[in-house]
Amino acid sequence: MVDSIHPPAEAPRVVDVRRGPEPARPRQSRWRRRRLNRYTGAPLVLISVNLLLFVAFFVWPAVTGLVYSFTSYTGVGPAPYVGLDNYQRLLEDEAFYAALTRTLIFTAGVVPLTIVLSLGTAVLLVTDYTRGKTVARVIFFLPWLISPIIAGVIWRWLFGENFGFVNYVIISLGGEAVPWQSDANLSLFVVIIAAAWGNTAFNMLLFVAALKNVPTAYYEAASLDGAGSWDKFRNITLPAIAPTTFIVVLLSILGSMKEYALFASLNDGGPGTSNHLLVQYIFTKGFERAQVGYASAASFVLMLILMVVALVQLAMGRRKES
Template sequence: MDRPAATLIRPRAGAPVRVKPRATPRYTGPALVLTGGVIALYALFFLWPGVLGLLYSFTSYHGYGPLHFIGLENYTSLATDPTFYAALGRTFIYTVFSVPLGYVLSLTMAVALTNATAKGKSAARVIFFLPWLVSPIVTGVIWRWLFGENFGFVNFIIGQLGGHPAPWATNANLSLLVVIFASAWAGAAFNMLLFISALRNVPVSLYEAAQLDGANAWQRFARITIPAIRPTSLLVILLLTMGQMKEFALIQALNNGGPGTQNQLIVQYIYTTGFAKSQVGYASAASMVLLVILMAIALVQIAISRRSES
């Protein structure tokens, strides 16, 4: 019969008891290999391209040939480039409208799936999560088919009801509105999962006490749910903001920044400048400006999060 390690050694009478601690196994080899792999991949696909982008932003590089250092000329040109400001401004407009819509939609779906009295939650969970499984390119094609002016399903329904087809593709505001709804539809599932986890961590006793005090459903939601999920809300807003500021594939497939370039977002501007016009140095400077803007937004939201937690 096995005995504990402390009883295997019997000391003499009066002698101090010395128990040799068991050696804990150390898996330093696999840990170093896995950590080293992550660091190598991060350096290869994130750090090195960032360093190259910063280097190119100070040159007139066109994607081929030697690098010609021109200092801050690319940045001074960006400061007076109306096309850059138009793309950046349209990106801010898109973000300001799409982030609240995505937040409300994902929170609404999460509340519906965590409601104890709701029926058919399993089927709804699958339906809600399906858009997340579709690539942004496919999402853009789907919504382009839905809102096409001459072949779109929505205009077909409007015509059958006796109305006039809407200029979804030739009107800049309507075209941007379609992109906003498409992005909210496509990205709501992931944020819904974050909200579901947060809602399930809210103590049920708080709702029971509020109900006994006569609070209705809306008052319980506003006074208990919203404050309880504030950290998750800030995280979702941060992720949505970062994602919308970098939107490219969806709008590229849906309307290609049209009509014309009126809905060209900042990442599309960088892509067109760098690859279509072969102005890699100038596009790199624009990407560095976007990086600074995203870092500033992230720092502001992190500061707000820390202040709300204190």
């Protein structure tokens, strides 16, 4: 009877001494193994078009602009090398600091207003007490579908001094016309309102998605503990949507500091040059006064400012997460 517990011992392997050891198989190189993997080539093919467009329309113009920033290029003819003269002129130009100050004021006004409007609208669209949510979402999203040029024209007709609808209403009620375009501060205020109105739609969608991902069990537990609506919003909603808020703030700051089309169509940086932002300053120097080298230096200073802002916000975000 064969023992079912202990299997029989295997027969010893017989090695043919006359044949010698088996030759070693050649090992395929690591690069060849990766190249033969069908999952490696497909992603490269899919991103090749985007990579080519990125290099053609972003990397190459950036490198060209960096080279021009060290020259006195005017758009035609040769580009004489001037070293750091453009950057030195830029740091001594009062108009540059005025444009930078106006850009920071515009950003400081647009970003908080955009956050409040987009978050408030998103809260209204996800609450159970709101009716007509589908129609409201379409209406609130319409500003995102309108071109900034067209939006600037619309707001210019609304806040025109002699032909604007707002002044017409004010005069009809017995008041006096407000100098929306001739007063620098009022003109900037109108652009801030228009920019926040245009940016609310997309950020509203981000907040709606974030609010829907907050677990309802948190609110139910808070209700059992007697927490009110404001306590739930402050202690549950805001911490839960903090990553989305960080993205919205970052994108809003970067977009506001690069705003051009809305200003160009609404007040053209007026009155005069009092509301010229950095992008308008760069456009004026490079295209209207043919100082391409100087404008390239200004554009790279703007890029450095945006990079610093982005890195500071990323560092603050990581610190809060840890």
